[in-house]
Amino acid sequence: MKILLVEDNERVSQFVMKGLQEAGHTPDHAANGRDGMFLAASEPYDVIIMDRMLPGGIDGLAIIEVLRKAGKRTPILILSALSEVDDRIRGLRSGGDDYLTKPFAFGELLARIDALHRRAAGVNVEGPLVVGNLHMDPMTRRVTRGDRQITLQPREFKLLEFLMRHADQVVTRTMLLENVWDYHFDPQTNVVDVHISKLRQKIDAEFERPLLRTVRNAGYMVTAAD
């Protein structure tokens, strides 16, 4: 994936660039708003990561607004130390697609970038979801693994659906809270883990190869890969 990182903090940039490269992406870096604007407008990126407070008093939101007015539809993730709800709302209104506050876990950033890219590509909205031998039909709400039917509670279904839609991607606890429970706050609890382990009981317990895996320091992933 071709990614542009607009971020002035050297340490954060290095860390993110390295992480993105290791995750198999090809990131470009702009250390100020002018370069960022130039690159964003001229190069075809899959996702742009935009810091808010850039040198010279430029707000990343201004750049996003200009890009959107110029018709650029590239998904943009706003990275900011401004964490208040109003800041978030302003960020998303200016044309950003997602908002992540600093400090952040790299896994969270990576997961969100993948989700943004996936959403922009518009993959698999209606059809059945398949991971290995696990099948889910969102229309009939039927879930099977191999030839066994799995009965899920409505919320468990929603949880699994979200995980399967992001198959082979890391999904963080925050993403699950926001998308499955519509909880836009940190409940300061490990209840998500409990939900996951209940779900794991249902889909993985009696199978040799687990599909729902825990990614350390990041979240979870549904994958059939080894």
Place this chain on the structure above:
Amino acid sequence: MPRMIRSSAVSLALSYTLIGLIALILFAAPLWYAWQGTIREGRAEILQADAQRLGDAYRREGLDGLKIFIDARVRMQIAGDRILLLTDGALRPLAGNLAAWPRVPTAPGNYRITVDMGPSGIQTLLVHVTNLGPNKLLVGRDNRLFAPLEQRFWYGLAGAIAVLFFAALLVGSITRRALLSRINSIRQTVSAIIHGDLKHRLPTHLSDDELNTLSLTINGMLEQIELLVHGVRNVSNSIAHDLRTPLAELRSRLEELALMRPPPEAAFAEIDGAVQDVDRVIRIFDALLRLAEIDAGMRRSGFVTVDVADLAANAVEFYAPAAELKNIKMTLHAAEPSKVGGDPVLLAQALSNLIDNALKYAPENGAITVDVRRHSGGVRIEVGDDGPGIADAEKQKVVERFYRGDASRGTPGVGLGLSLVQAVAKLHGSAVELTDGHPGLRVALVIPLDGDVPGRGP
């Protein structure tokens, strides 16, 4: 003097004087006018009567008799008191104390004229002119006779004005002095407060005049400020403590890592631990920022209609697996619909915190009840557990920031859960109530239907 005029008390007194003056003039002017009219008429009548008498003498004793009569009268009286002039048809003087016909019409009637009377100076006269056969008779009277009366009128008026003016100045400056002394004492208190001593309060007494009311209000404000400052001080201490612990752990972890250079496996485990330490610090920060945000009342713009019963059902469902782990029976009583005006995210967070707390303190095989019901003017949310409960003495403290009861030692959490619930309740114009569940603790808050909070803007 300009300083004095600038004083509000004095300028107020002066403006009252001005109003008094205007009232006085409005009262005196018609009086003066009526009085003048009456006097003029009265004098004209006297002159007419005089002329009448002279006319009778003319008719009785002829022109010569009248001449003698007039001469006799002129000689008798003090010059200038009464003016008499008898002329023939061509206005040649025949008798009297005027040398020539003055500048006055010859037609009969009353006139006002100014005449140079020689030794007694210029006089204003009121004259009456009559025809006696072909002759003309002018009877006049010096206006100055009435002057003392008029003078007394003007003196009286001036005196009244002067008294008014000085009374105003006196009252103004007395008020000013009284006001200044009270304002000065307020100013001294305020500057003591500015210099950091929040203990001071404005002087008040039992009267309910404006200054006292103001002082009482300001004292109320100071009370609130002192409370807040005190709270901030407490919070900073608690932050220092609560952040220091994970930071200290982090530091020693990293230092040990750098010193010992353990094998990769152990090193990675240590690094994971370090990341978790940092996450804990970040969580505390986030919780604090959120509290600050709620306290600032900024989120009132996000108020919409929220179904609390829905939120409660969601939260109960969310925590159900955690309850199952401890074999806790969690029951929800929710009367549908329970719609209020509020912030859905914050209300959900408050509910989640309450259930989370209940789960922490309820024993294995215990029970938690979540109750949502209509309550006078709002919806009452109550979460109860059958845990150890909280002693009455501690009830007030637990909603304070970072306070963690003895029972909570050794459980995870940053001690901000209930204070967030309290902040959310406050934002919605309510407060958290803690009661005994016999056994356990019941925490309740009432969210008003319209979400209106008096005295707090959007």
